[in-house]
Amino acid sequence: MRLPLFFCILLTLTTFSRADEILSQGRIKAGGPNAGDIVFGTLKLGKRLSGKTVLQPNAVEIQGNDAKVSVPSTGGYWKDRGGIPANFTRLNDRVMIGAAADWDGTFAGYTSNWQWYMGNGIYNYLLRNAQVGITSRYSQPAAVFAADTASSSGLPGEPTSTCCAMPLGLLAYNNNTTNPQGMWGIYITGGRIAGTGSWANEIDVFNASNTVVKLTPYTSSATAGVTLGLAIQSGGEAVEAPGGTPAFPQLSAATAALLIAGNGSTFDRGIVFRQLTISDTFPKAIDLPANYRMRWTHDASDQTEAFISANVGDYSKAIGLQFNSIGAAFQDPTLSGTYGMIQWVPNVANYPTLAGGPTGGPVYFAANGPDANIDVLIAPKGVGALVMPSISLLPLGTPPNSGAQCRPGQIAADASYLYVCRATNDWRRIALGAAF
Secondary structure, X not given: OOOOHHHHHHHHHOOOOOHHHOOOOEEEOOOOOOOOEEEEOOEEEEEEEOOEEEEOOOHHHOOOOOOOOEEEOOOOXXXXXOOOOOOEEEEOOEEEEEHHHHOOOOXXXXXXXXXXXHHOOOOHHHHHHOOEEEEOOOOOOOOOOOOOOOOOOOEOOEOOOOXXXXXXXXXXXXXXXXXXXXXXXXXXXXXXXXXXXXXXOOOOOOOOOOOOOOOOOOOOOOXXXXXXXXXXXXXXXXXXXXXXXXXXXOOOOOOOOOOOOOOOOOOOOOOOOOOOOOOOOOOOOOOOOOOOEEEXXXXXXXXXXXXXXXXXXXXXXXXXXXXXXXXXXXXXXXXOOEEEEEEOOOOXXXXXXXXXXXXOOOOEEEEEOOOOOOOOOOOOOOOOOOOOOOOOOOOOOOOOOOOOOXXXXXXXXXXXXXXXXXXXXXXXXEEOOOOO
């Protein structure tokens, strides 16, 4: 006799569980005239007899007249570990596995059980709307998906196909224009309470090859041999429907590749690179193509406050900023040449200010800080000299008298005299001659 498809499914499932546990919400009545009946709420699903389970003909929309299916009891899963039973519930097109099957879909008050969050609490919509629900009873992986390329033999009708070994494939298509709503391709939520261990979403990859395939902002992520921890790509898939029409035509740019945002709380850090994570003599933590900006915005108007960008054009002229124990140095990529430095000093208070000027005006270099009088020291090295192609002394005013405050070497001028401070608070003046 050929069995309906659902009978075949049940026969398969019961190889992983005791027949009286196919529906965890069901129970076996003990004692009385109906002893052994398997019920789910008020629905009778079958009868447990000696060594077998007889399913009710109309249970779970299984239509039949007087048909009965006998399923032998297999004991339990993990026979070598004491026969721990499996827990599997199927109701029409919904499947609940493990602890997820303990919930009957009703709302309930708050409890301290962590499953409350999934079943009845703030995340109740997950299981209430789920078509497949799996919850681990033993604090181990609730589900494991695996695939490899060695066991791939192509696709039906395409024996030479090389696409694609994929343990888990997800497709999220927001296509409801009648009742617009949000959609999440993947949603992960959870956390930890005080006194527990860590919590993380972890992706581990390895490269068991002696070759590192370089990936730059100008090479494809599909380059043979690349090993990527995560690739976020725009445009859906480069798949074409019959006639060459893109299956997912992207008419404008997607909003953003990655958003880090608070959702009722905050992060202590944004992005953290752990020490010794990136190889190479000069580890490249972030690679950007030329002319891409790192930008700060003012507010929701999206106006730029500041940015950092590079568009050198000739990579032999590359220059970067390196902070070291001496200060901040402008250097070449190999750190073998230094183009300028801002040196660190202890107990810093006074500082220089450099500014540009308008058309026809001078550039500005000045000393600033809390001190009332601040020297500007320009110190050549060794026997080097301060070389200035031209020197212009503008009138700084006339000292009120020869004993006015001054320091040796200070110079001032007016229309009649050149004033030189010969010693502390000791001015001398020289009369300016006639025009020549």
